[in-house]
Amino acid sequence: MVIKQTIADEIKERIMAARHVLVVTHVNPDGDAFGSMTAVGGVLKQMEVDFTLAVDKGMDARFSYLPLADRVRDGSNPREEYDLLITVDGSHYDRLGYSYADVRDMPPVINIDHHGTNPNFGTVNLVLPQLPSACEVLYELFVQMGVEINAEIATSVLTGMVTDTLGFRTPNVKPRTLEIASALMAAGADLPFITMHALNLQPFASLDLWRMMLGNMQFEDDFIWVAASYDERTRLGNEGSGSGGLSSLLGNVKEAKMAATLSEVEPGIVRVSLRCRPPFDVSEVAVALGGGGHPQASGCTIHDTVEGAQQLLAETAKAAIRRQTAALA
Ligand SMILES: [Mn+2]
Known part of the structure; x- marks a missing residue:
């Protein structure tokens, strides 16, 4: 197991105990950022925990096919109270923009990432620099949390994996990466569609x-x-x-x-x-x-x-x- 079971258990317990979770990612978001954010949203939906997905400047049209794309908003809502904050693909809290900086009464932070330069700024840190995408970190976490990977979650996770590996071509792609991609396709994610929209098409x-x-x-x-x-x-x-x-x-x-x-x-x-x-x-x-x-x-x-x-x-x-x-x- 790539993730310690105690970490997966702690994250699951903190989510189950939360009333409203804020999920944020880095500014200038890419496919891994949006994929990670909506994948976590899909899991929170499955666990019946209320959530807000926020990133500076909101959704990028390129990724509007993602499940929960319509739930991604520009910035946090300072009127809402959050009792848990999850950051995904965010190498540093400085990179999370006002969606993070404007949160009043900062709740505990779960920092899920794959950047080697991440300073472990969270209350709980799950940072795996050997993995090519934050979405791959999330997949391993979801499996250990006992999440059922439905077609929506699979589409989000595969989007981040495809974009951060440039279509499984980067040096950090491992046999396990392709095994996961295969499982996501079997769960209903459409690899050619994702590759076309998230990677190939250029305005x-x-x-x-x-x-x-x-x-x-x-x-x-x-x-x-x-x-x-x-x-x-x-x-x-x-x-x-x-x-x-x-x-x-x-x-x-x-x-x-x-x-x-x-x-x-x-x-x-x-x-x-x-x-x-x-x-x-x-x-x-x-x-x-x-x-x-x-x-x-x-x-x-x-x-x-x-x-x-x-x-x-x-x-x-x-x-x-x-x-x-x-x-x-
Ligand atoms: Mn990434």
Whole structure:
């Protein structure tokens, strides 16, 4: 068993004793964030415990097919009282936005995650960095809690597994990952549908943005990156995240050791998405700049102009590449 039974029992007992549970996830949510959040919602529904699902800016249209998508709201409701808070896929409480920060009278927190940089900020912590998605952590937990995995829960869990593994292609995918995916399909999750909607489909505006960003691609000392200013992004009508797929594309450039996309999401706020392949580790770069994540996929936010952010990031990444290359020699 990957999870200690005592931890699974404690989480189950705390949920059963709760009257109203708040479930939150990280800002700029991805498929694992929405999948985890709605999967926990499905389990709370099954256990007949009232719940609120909240994340800054609410649901992303890409994931509107998820069960309970209509229950995902923007931010917490400060008038409601929560006696239990569950955070999913949240590497740090700083990453949980106002949905978490605005909660008055903070209740006990169950922190369920798979980021190696998670500082175990919860009252109960279930952090398994060896697993490729928070949804896979949840699946193992649900099994040990004795949850019946219905088609709705299976759809949510498989969404997070598919998106965080880029369709079961990342180095942390294990035989167990595929075993779970198989069980979820048997429970009613539609893998081709999920892969199409959660992973493959791209709005034209994203490719328009990628075209512009790739036009200014830079490659120095084994570090490859692209950047878009706030003006460039808004001119192309791209408010969404939209560059996760581009980061992954750059992370597979054969001649590069580390890759990044920089997006100025608000004037002076630059969101950085980092990628690499083993044996390199981009989380070192993200952590040095106040962010976090996984060895091969990390992120951080730099408060500067897009030019200043590029300079800082390139210096930090190139130094990390030199250090890691020397350590491998
Ligand atoms: Mn995740």
